[in-house]
Amino acid sequence: MRAILTTIGKDKTGIIAGVSSYLAQNDINIVDVSQTIMDGYFTMMMMVDVDDDAADFEKLTQELDALGTKLGVDINIRNQEMYDAMHQL
Amino acid sequence: METEKIMETVRMVSEEKLDLRTITMGISLLDCIDSDSDRACQKIYDKITKKAKDLVRVGEEIETEFGIPVANKRITVTPISLIAAASGDHDYVKYALALDRAAKTVGVDFIGGYSALVQKGYQNGDKTLIKSLPEALTQTDLVCASVNVGSTRTGINMDAVKEMGEVVKEASELDYMNNAKMVIFCNAVEDNPFMAGGFHGVGESDVVINCGVSGPGVVKAALEKVKGESMDVVAETIKKTAFKVTRMGQLVGTTAAKRLGAKFGIVDLSLAPTAAIGDSIAEILEEIGLSSVGAHGTTAALAMLNDAVKKGGIMACSHVGGLSGAFIPVSEDAGMIKAVNAGYLNVSKLEAMTAVCSVGLDMIAVPGDIEASTISGMIADEAAIGMINAKTTAVRVIPVPGKKVGDTVEFGGLLGYAPIMDVSHASSAAMISRGGTIPAPVHSFKN
Numbered sequence: 001m002r003a004i005l006t007t008i009g010k011d012k013t014g015i016i017a018g019v020s021s022y023l024a025q026n027d028i029n030i031v032d033v034s035q036t037i038m039d040g041y042f043t044m045m046m047m048v049d050v051d052d053d054a055a056d057f058e059k060l061t062q063e064l065d066a067l068g069t070k071l072g073v074d075i076n077i078r079n080q081e082m083y084d085a086m087h088q089l
Numbered sequence: 090m091e092t093e094k095i096m097e098t099v100r101m102v103s104e105e106k107l108d109l110r111t112i113t114m115g116i117s118l119l120d121c122i123d124s125d126s127d128r129a130c131q132k133i134y135d136k137i138t139k140k141a142k143d144l145v146r147v148g149e150e151i152e153t154e155f156g157i158p159v160a161n162k163r164i165t166v167t168p169i170s171l172i173a174a175a176s177g178d179h180d181y182v183k184y185a186l187a188l189d190r191a192a193k194t195v196g197v198d199f200i201g202g203y204s205a206l207v208q209k210g211y212q213n214g215d216k217t218l219i220k221s222l223p224e225a226l227t228q229t230d231l232v233c234a235s236v237n238v239g240s241t242r243t244g245i246n247m248d249a250v251k252e253m254g255e256v257v258k259e260a261s262e263l264d265y266m267n268n269a270k271m272v273i274f275c276n277a278v279e280d281n282p283f284m285a286g287g288f289h290g291v292g293e294s295d296v297v298i299n300c301g302v303s304g305p306g307v308v309k310a311a312l313e314k315v316k317g318e319s320m321d322v323v324a325e326t327i328k329k330t331a332f333k334v335t336r337m338g339q340l341v342g343t344t345a346a347k348r349l350g351a352k353f354g355i356v357d358l359s360l361a362p363t364a365a366i367g368d369s370i371a372e373i374l375e376e377i378g379l380s381s382v383g384a385h386g387t388t389a390a391l392a393m394l395n396d397a398v399k400k401g402g403i404m405a406c407s408h409v410g411g412l413s414g415a416f417i418p419v420s421e422d423a424g425m426i427k428a429v430n431a432g433y434l435n436v437s438k439l440e441a442m443t444a445v446c447s448v449g450l451d452m453i454a455v456p457g458d459i460e461a462s463t464i465s466g467m468i469a470d471e472a473a474i475g476m477i478n479a480k481t482t483a484v485r486v487i488p489v490p491g492k493k494v495g496d497t498v499e500f501g502g503l504l505g506y507a508p509i510m511d512v513s514h515a516s517s518a519a520m521i522s523r524g525g526t527i528p529a530p531v532h533s534f535k536n
Binding site for chain 1: 091092094095096097098099103150153154155156157333334336337339340344
């Protein structure tokens with residue numbers, strides 16, 4: 001499944017490194033990435049390829065949540081279909 | 090990747106409380122009919138636990154995968170008055186217990202369909218079911234009940250209106266929470282995923298997945314960006330927001346149906362509030378420019394809101410159904426509660442509002458010593474609004490024994506809390522005791 005990973009929070013060193021090294025360790029390929037500062041907040045979007053298995057996805061969500069806490073940012077991952085449905089005809 | 094659009098969705102979920110209110114599986118019980126009620130109840134339990142065994146798991150999977158909270162997983166079934174009629178039993182409480190047991194086994198939040206459709210008259214099963222309502226609701230935890238007493242095509246069954254006033258009163262004396270689980274309808278819909286009024290219509294497929302989408306907070310947040318603009322802009326903004334929210338509902342509904350091997354039914358885009366701040370219909374109306382819901386202009390603002398929600402939703406989804414509009418339950422909406430407490434909102438104003446929104450007098454707590462005929466009068470008024478306007482209306486009033494106007498009652502969870510509201514002290518008794526039928530209105534003759 002193709003998923004969108006969003007990372008939002010106060011800017012500081014090591015956010016991109018922290019997220020991308022976690023993804024590398026878990027063999028998750030980054031297909032596309034963009035990063036900007038929006039309303040003063042560090043905002044990063046990554047398009048990634050993840051396994052379809054529901055249990056794995058849940059584990060991934062939990063680990064990313066924990067990683068977010070460690071890095072002081074808010075990390076979410078969602079199936080890309082969610083964004084396509086809401087914003088594309 | 091379009092950052093702005095992705096961020097908009099993230100904000101809707103994390104800050105504006107967008108959620109999927111319910112994934113509801115409709116299950117036909119017509120093949121469970123049996124002249125032996127014990128055998129029928131066993132068949133009902135077996136069918137529900139087989140068809141819905143993965144409902145909660147799939148709901149949770151979707152919640153994680155799409156990152157959208159699914160507040161409830163629910164089941165609706167064919168009205169039990171039809172299923173149980175063949176048994177000849179004089180009490181259907183055992184059917185309610187079978188539904189309750191099945192719901193608990195599969196882990197859903199509610200099961201709806203302990204229902205009777207008596208808009209034109211009673212069959213024997215309807216009589217038995219209605220008499221058993223207070224006891225059935227008292228003995229079960231998750232079972233929801235509904236009775237349809239009128240429709241635009243048939244008129245209003247005033248015998249049923251009279252009886253339901255008495256049933257509401259009797260149920261409240263056993264446990265006032267019973268009435269939070271029971272709705273009296275005019276023009277009930279057969280694919281409603283919301284409770285307490287959901288049931289699975291006889292014209293529906295064997296198993297179907299319906300979704301209820303919510304999101305008052307998202308609409309309010311969108312309107313904050315168009316302060317001072319004309320009503321055209323307000324309506325257009327609501328339409329666009331409703332479109333996006335419904336698209337999400339369609340995606341989740343079709344995904345759930347596919348994974349559960351069921352047919353996808355409808356998305357019900359209803360702005361359903363919760364008692365949490367920021368998840369309120371009243372706050373949307375206030376954002377439009379009323380200092381409090383209940384002010385003159387409330388009905389107009391609500392009419393526009395309800396219509397714009399429907400217009401946005403219809404374009405977004407292959408099958409829109411259920412009630413689709415705005416709900417105005419008092420106890421489940423922090424803004425409504427505030428307006429009642431401040432004296433800006435009363436039952437008469439709520440009744441006017443029900444003429445233009447998707448349901449009726451909903452979750453309204455009233456003094457425990459209210460006359461049964463007064464409740465029947467409220468039901469008759471709502472049914473008349475529904476009948477004449479060809480729309481669904483409903484009554485879910487909750488008499489609370491020992492409480493008087495100004496007191497507060499706590500319902501808990503999604504049901505919230507409510508101030509006890511005053512009703513008219515003039516009597517409806519002589520009119521209600523006439524019984525009979527209010528004939529179908531002239532505009533029902535369309536053939």
